[in-house]
Amino acid sequence: MGHHQAAIAALCDVARMAPKQAAVWRKLAEQFNAAGEYAASDAAAATADSLGDAEAPWQAVQDRRPQTQLAMAEKRLREQLGAAPPPEQMDRLRDLLLERPDAVAAMRLLALLEWEQGNRRVALALLERVVARTPGYIAARADLATLLFERHEYARALAETDTLIAQTPSGPQYRSLRAACFRALGDVQAAVAEMDILREKKTRNPKVQFAYAEALHYAGRRDESIQAYRTCLTLDPAMGEAYWGLAELGGDALAATDIPAMRAHLMITALEPSSRRKMQYALAHALERAGNYEGSFAAYQRGAALFRDPTTIRRHDAATGIARAARTKAVFSPENVASRTPHAAPAHAATPIFLVGMPRAGLLLVEQILASHDQIEATPGLTVMDDVVRDLVQGRGLTRDDFPACVMDLSAPQLAALGQAYMQRAAAYRLRGKPYFVDRWPWNWFQVGLISLILPHAKIIDVRRAPMAACFAMFRQILPGEAEFSYDLADLGRYYTAYTGLMRHWDSVLPGRVHPLSYENLVNDTEAEIRALLAYCGLPFETACLRFWDSDGSDQVCQPVFRDSLERWRHFEPWLAPLAEALRDPTE
Numbered sequence: 121m122g123h124h125q126a127a128i129a130a131l132c133d134v135a136r137m138a139p140k141q142a143a144v145w146r147k148l149a150e151q152f153n154a155a156g157e158y159a160a161s162d163a164a165a166a167t168a169d170s171l172g173d174a175e176a177p178w179q180a181v182q183d184r185r186p187q188t189q190l191a192m193a194e195k196r197l198r199e200q201l202g203a204a205p206p207p208e209q210m211d212r213l214r215d216l217l218l219e220r221p222d223a224v225a226a227m228r229l230l231a232l233l234e235w236e237q238g239n240r241r242v243a244l245a246l247l248e249r250v251v252a253r254t255p256g257y258i259a260a261r262a263d264l265a266t267l268l269f270e271r272h273e274y275a276r277a278l279a280e281t282d283t284l285i286a287q288t289p290s291g292p293q294y295r296s297l298r299a300a301c302f303r304a305l306g307d308v309q310a311a312v313a314e315m316d317i318l319r320e321k322k323t324r325n326p327k328v329q330f331a332y333a334e335a336l337h338y339a340g341r342r343d344e345s346i347q348a349y350r351t352c353l354t355l356d357p358a359m360g361e362a363y364w365g366l367a368e369l370g371g372d373a374l375a376a377t378d379i380p381a382m383r384a385h386l387m388i389t390a391l392e393p394s395s396r397r398k399m400q401y402a403l404a405h406a407l408e409r410a411g412n413y414e415g416s417f418a419a420y421q422r423g424a425a426l427f428r429d430p431t432t433i434r435r436h437d438a439a440t441g442i443a444r445a446a447r448t449k450a451v452f453s454p455e456n457v458a459s460r461t462p463h464a465a466p467a468h469a470a471t472p473i474f475l476v477g478m479p480r481a482g483l484l485l486v487e488q489i490l491a492s493h494d495q496i497e498a499t500p501g502l503t504v505m506d507d508v509v510r511d512l513v514q515g516r517g518l519t520r521d522d523f524p525a526c527v528m529d530l531s532a533p534q535l536a537a538l539g540q541a542y543m544q545r546a547a548a549y550r551l552r553g554k555p556y557f558v559d560r561w562p563w564n565w566f567q568v569g570l571i572s573l574i575l576p577h578a579k580i581i582d583v584r585r586a587p588m589a590a591c592f593a594m595f596r597q598i599l600p601g602e603a604e605f606s607y608d609l610a611d612l613g614r615y616y617t618a619y620t621g622l623m624r625h626w627d628s629v630l631p632g633r634v635h636p637l638s639y640e641n642l643v644n645d646t647e648a649e650i651r652a653l654l655a656y657c658g659l660p661f662e663t664a665c666l667r668f669w670d671s672d673g674s675d676q677v678c679q680p681v682f683r684d685s686l687e688r689w690r691h692f693e694p695w696l697a698p699l700a701e702a703l704r705d706p707t708e
Contacts, residue, residue, distance in 0.1 A: 123218075124155040142171035156516060183224055183254040190257055193225035206233050224250045228260045235267060241514050243267060258287055265297060272503045274304040275548040292318055296331050304500045306551060308339040326355040326362075333365055346373050358385045360392075360399030364598065367405040374406050382406070397426045401598055408596075413691045420596055424607035427598075437604075438611035438618075444566060445618040449625045451524045452569035457629045460528075463536045465577035471556045472546065472575060473657060474505075476565040477583040478619060479603050480593035482639040485668075486583050487560045489650060492668040495659060496556040499549040504559065505567050508542050508574075527570060539574035556657065563602055565619060568626045572633055579657050582623055585639040587703050591616050592689035592696065613702025640686060 131148040138144060145168035152161035185193075201209045213230040216223055231246035247264040250257055265280035281298035288294065299314035315332040333348030346369060352362035363382060366374040382403045385391060391399075404419035473490060475483045491498035513523050530538075550557050556579075564571065564580075571578055585593065591613060594606040605611045626634055635656040642649045650665050689696065 124151055127151045128155060140171060142168045145171065153516060154514075183222070184256070185254070187256070187258060190225060190254070190259075194229065197225055197229055201229075206237065209233060210237075222253065224254045224257060224260070228257070228263065231260075231263065235263075240267060240271060241510065244271070255283075256287070258284065261287075262294065265294075269297060269301060269304070271507070272304070272500075273548075274301045274500065277301050278305070290321075292321065292325065292328060296328065299331060299335055303335060303338050305549065306498065306500055308335065311335040312339050312341075324355060326352050326359055329355060330359070330361055330365070333362070337365065337369060342369060342373075345369060349373075357381070358388065358391060358395060358399075360385075360395030360397070360402065363402035364398035367402040374402060374409070376406065376410055379403065379406050379410070393426070393429075397423055398598065400426060401596075404596065408691075414695075417692050417695045423598075424595070427604060427607040438608070438615040441605065441615050442618040445622045447521070448524055448566060448569065448622060451528060452625070452629060454629050456528060457569070460573060461532075462573050462576035463532050463539075465539075465575070469543065469577060470550070470554075471577055471579060471657075472542075473556055473558045473579045473581065474564050474571060475558060475560045475562075475581050475583055476568070476634075477562055478585075478590055478594065478616065479562050479599050479606075480597055481562075481583050481585045481590050482642065483560050483562060483583050485639075486581065486637065486642075486653070487558045489653070489665050489668045490556075490558050490657075492664045493556075493654065493659060493662050494664070495554055496558060496657075497550060497552040497554040498558050499546070499560070502546060502549060502559045502561050504542055504545045504549075505561065505564050505571070507545060508538055509567070509570070511541070512538065524570060527573070535574050538570075542575060556659070565623060568623075568630065568634060572630055580634045581637055581653065581656070582634050583637050583639065584620075584623075586686075587613075587616060587620075588689050588696065588700065589686060591699055591703070592692060593685065595699075609696065609699040610702045613699045617703060643686060 128148065128151050131144060131151060134141075135144050135148060145164045149161045149164035149168060152158070152164055197213075201212060204212070210230060210233050213226050213233070216226045217230065220226070227246050227250045231243040231250070234240075234246065235243035244264075244267055247260055247267060250260040251264055254260065261280055261284055265277045265284060268274075268277035268280065278298060278301035281294050281301060284291065284294040285298065295314055295318045299311040299318070302308070302311035302314060312332075312335045315328070315335045318328050319332055329348055329352045333345050333352060336342075336345035336348055346366065349362045349365045349369075352359050352365075356362070363374065363378065366378070382399050386396065386399060386403070400419055400423035404416045404423060407413075407416035407419055473496065475486055477483055487498050490496045509523055512526065513520060516522075516526060518526055527535075546557065546559065565582065568580055571580060584590070591606075591609075594603065595609060595612060597606075599606055605615045623634070635653065637649065637653060647666060651661050654661050654665065
C-alpha cells in the first residue's frame with residue numbers, strides 16, 4: 121500500500137527474530153529498493169543469497185469461513201463505505217487493514233478499487249494475499265485470474281482457472297476464461313476443446329457461442345467460425361461483436377444482405393455501447409467491400425467517434441506517446457549511449473527476436489514467416505518488456521515519467537538482472553523451447569535502447585508500411601487500448617511521425633542494431649526479404665519460410681502474401697487530408 125518505511129521496520133523485527141529465513145531478507149531487499157535505499161537493498165539481497173532457499177517457507181494461517189460469511193462481510197463493509205468517493209473509500213479500507221491485516225473482505229474491496237484506479241500492481245499483491253489466506257474465497261480468486269489475464273500473465277491465470285473450475289464446476293465464466301488463456305498461450309486446439317465442453321452445457325447463451333466462434337477463428341477453422349457467429353446472431357440479432365467477428369474473417373463472411381440489418385440495429389438508441397461500436401465498424405467494412413467508399417468512410421468516422429467518447433472510453437492520447445518518444449530521445453543521447461557498455465549475454469541463452477512497429481504493419485505476417493523456421497518459435501503478443509519497465513519504475517517508488525531517465529542510474533549488474541527478469545518471464549510463453557523466439561509487441565519500439573542494454577544478443581526488426589497505408593490500416597480497425605490514438609486521423613499521423621522519428625534516432629545512436637523490413641518490399645520480392653531477415657538473425661535460409669501459410673502454427677495468416685491491401689487507402693484519399701497533413705514531418 122506504499123507504506124515502505126513501516127514495512128521495513130516490521131521486516132527488520134522479523135529478521136532479528138528469524139535471521140536464517142532467506143525469504144525475510146529477500147522481502148526486506150525489495151522494500152529497501154522500493155524506498156530508494158539501494159545500498160541497504162543490495163546488502164539484504166546478498167544475505168538472502170548466502171542463506172539460499174533450504175528453509176521451508178512459512179505457511180500462512182488460513183481463513184476457513186464459508187462463502188456466505190465472506191459475502192456477508194463484504195456486504196457490511198459496502199454499507200459502511202456507502203456512497204463515499206473512491207479515494208475516501210480506499211483510505212478507510214487502508215486504515216482498517218492497518219488495524220486488522222487479516223480482514224480479507226476489506227483486502228478484496230481495496231484491491232478492486234486500486235484496480236479501477238489503474239494501480240494493477242497493488243491490486244495484484246492484495247488479491248494474491250487474499251487467496252493465500254482464504255483459498256476458498258471464490259470471488260477473490262476469480263478477480264485474481266481476471267487480473268492476471270489482463271496483465272498478460274496467461275500461464276498463471278490458467279492455473280487459477282483450474283482451481284476455480286474445481287471449486288465451481290457449474291461456473292461457465294471460468295471455463296470461458298480458461299479457453300481464453302489457452303488461446304492467448306497459442307494452444308488454440310485446447311481453447312476449442314474447452315469451449316466444446318461449455319457449449320454442451322450452455323448452448324443457448326450467445327456469449328458462450330461467441331467465445332466458441334472466436335476460438336474457431338483463431339484455430340483457422342473459418343467455415344465453422346462463420347457458422348458459430350451466425351448462431352450468435354440467431355440468439356441475439358443485435359450482437360455487434362458477432363458482426364465484427366464476421367468482418368474480421370474477411371472475404372464473404374459478412375454479406376451485403378447484412379448491411380440493412382446492421383443499419384436497422386444502429387437506429388435503436390438502447391443498443392449497448394460496446395455492441396454499437398463494433399457494429400459500426402462491421403458496417404464500414406461491409407460498405408467498403410461493396411464499393412461504397414464514401415458511405416464506408418462515414419461509418420468508420422462514426423465508429424471512431426464512439427471510441428473517442430470520454431464518458432465510455434478511457435483514451436490513450438497521442439500526446440502522451442509523443443512526449444514519451446521525445447523523453448526517450450533525450451535520455452538515450454549519443455553521449456549517454458556511448459558511455460554505456462552492454463553486458464555479455466549468458467552462454468547458451470535463448471535469443472529473443474523483437475518485432476516492433478505499428479499495429480497492422482505486417483508484424484503477424486513476419487512472425488509467421490519466422491515461426492516457419494525450424495529454430496524459431498512464435499509466442500503470444502508479449503508485454504513482458506512493459507512488465508520489466510513497470511517493475512523497475514514502481515519498485516523504486518517512481519512514476520512512469522521517470523522512465524527511461526532512471527535507466528542511466530543502473531549499474532551493469534542491475535541491467536543484467538533486468539535482462540534475466542525478462543528471460544524468466546518470457547520463458548512461460550515458450551512452449552517448444554527452441555533457441556529463438558519471437559516477441560511481437562509493437563510498442564517495444566520505445567524500448568530499443570533498453571533492450572540493447574539488457575539483452576545485447578537480442579534481434580530487433582522494425583516492420584514498416586508506407587505511412588498512408590499504415591495509418592489508414594489502423595484507422596479502419598478496432599485496436600487494443602494502447603492504440604486508441606488511432607481513432608483520430610490527425611492524432612494518428614502525429615503519433616506515426618513520433619514513431620518514425622524515434623526509429624531514426626535509434627539508427628543514429630545504435631547503427632545497425634535494428635533491421636528495417638519494408639512490408640511493400642516483402643510483398644514485391646518475398647524471397648529476397650526473407651533471406652535478408654534470416655541472415656540478420658544469424659540463421660540459415662529454409663524454404664519452409666516461403667510457405668509460411670502451411671505452418672501448423674498458423675492461425676490467422678493462412679494465405680500467401682497478396683498485394684490487395686497496399687493501395688486500399690487510395691479509395692478513401694478524398695477524406696484523408698487531416699492524416700496527410702499530420703504526416704508531413706518537418707524533420708523529413
